[in-house]
Amino acid sequence: MFEDNADARQAVKVYKALGEPTRLKIAMLLTEEQNLCCSDIKDKLESVAGSTLSHHLKLLTDCGLLELRKDGTYIFYRVNREVAQKYAPFLLV
Secondary structure, eight states, X not given: OOSSHHHHHHHHHHHHHHXXXXXXXXXXXXXXXXXXXXXHHHHHHOSOOHHHHHHHHHHHHHTTSEEEEEETTEEEXXXXXXXXXXXXXXXXX
């Protein structure tokens, strides 16, 4: 199933990150609307504190599921479609 141990380790990280409901919501939101900054994501989720959201975004970025782009003081997030296609294709439906 996996080409090597690195693929297996990344799969575990992705599945662990998506196993938390808020992170799954963030990933699903970013498949619908690309390039959102932290405050935009916070506004759409409503019930997540800023520090908690930053933690969730870090975990999703660390596992490779999200990519970030810095523009001045803003950081914009989007789904890494290659990683999503490989480990979580249901996000792209």
